[in-house]
Structure formats: C-alpha cells, structure tokens
Amino acid sequence: MAVKNELNNGADPGRPVSVLVVMVPGRLRDSLLALLHSLPGVQQVCQAEGAAAARAMVAREAPALLILDWDLWSEEAEALLQEASARRPRSYCVSVVSSEGQRVSAWKFGSDAVLVRGFSLHELEAVVQRCAAPVSSQPA
Numbered sequence: 001m002a003v004k005n006e007l008n009n010g011a012d013p014g015r016p017v018s019v020l021v022v023m024v025p026g027r028l029r030d031s032l033l034a035l036l037h038s039l040p041g042v043q044q045v046c047q048a049e050g051a052a053a054a055r056a057m058v059a060r061e062a063p064a065l066l067i068l069d070w071d072l073w074s075e076e077a078e079a080l081l082q083e084a085s086a087r088r089p090r091s092y093c094v095s096v097v098s099s100e101g102q103r104v105s106a107w108k109f110g111s112d113a114v115l116v117r118g119f120s121l122h123e124l125e126a127v128v129q130r131c132a133a134p135v136s137s138q139p140a
Contacts, residue, residue: 021067022054024069055083066081092112095111
C-alpha cells in the first residue's frame with residue numbers, strides 16, 4: 001500500500017509536527033499520548049474527547065497527524081475524517097476501529113491508515129513511521 005508523506009504537511013522531513021488524538025479516555029489513549037510525546041520531531045500533541053472539540057481543533061490547529069477513535073461516535077468520525085482530509089494542508093488520518101464495519105467505513109471516508117483496537121505497539125510504530133518517512137522511501 002502506498003502511503004504519502006503528509007506528517008510534515010509536505011514540508012521538510014525535519015520540521016516539527018503537531019498531532020491531534022481524538023480518543024476515549026483510558027489506558028490506550030494515555031499510552032498513545034506518551035508514545036507520541038517521545039517521538040522526535042513531534043512538536044505538539046493535543047487531545048479532544050468529542051466531535052465539537054475535535055472539529056474546532058482541526059479547523060484551528062490543522063494538525064499534521066489526526067488519530068481518530070471510531071468508538072466515540074462513528075457518524076461524527078466520518079464527517080471529521082472527510083473534513084480533515086479536505087483541508088489544505090491536509091491531515092494524515094489514522095483511524096482506530098473496533099469492528100469490520102468501522103474498518104470499512106474508515107477506509108471509505110478517507111483514512112490513510114486503520115488500526116484495529118487491540119493493535120500491537122509494533123503496528124502503531126509502523127503506521128507512525130510510514131507517515132513520517134520521506135516520500136522517496138515510500139513503497140509504490
């Protein structure tokens with residue numbers, strides 16, 4: 001699967017980036033936030049727990065990376081995903097899903113990557129590395 005480098009919004013690979021995590025409170029979100037804070041080049045990690053807050057942050061902050069938990073509100077996730085994908089510069093969108101139906105919808109509405117709840121740390125790191133890698137190193 002070809003994945004474009006959108007983490008830096010098309011800028012130089014060394015440029016600091018911002019991340020927005022839209023996820024239910026809990027251990028998964030806390031662990032994800034800690035991992036993101038530890039990554040070199042990540043300038044800012046924000047979080048939102050609902051549709052209104054997430055929409056406002058996408059519009060105001062234009063995060064380079066959006067990690068979206070479909071267990072919050074699937075219908076709103078679809079709209080937020082479409083909105084984030086349509087913005088310029090666009091956000092690289094990663095959806096966290098719990099079911100096959102959510103997975104299908106996440107791809108349909110523009111996710112750049114999908115992680116099924118229960119994913120391993122290795123899978124998460126692979127997704128973050130794919131979106132952070134220079135375009136020239138991406139598979140065709």
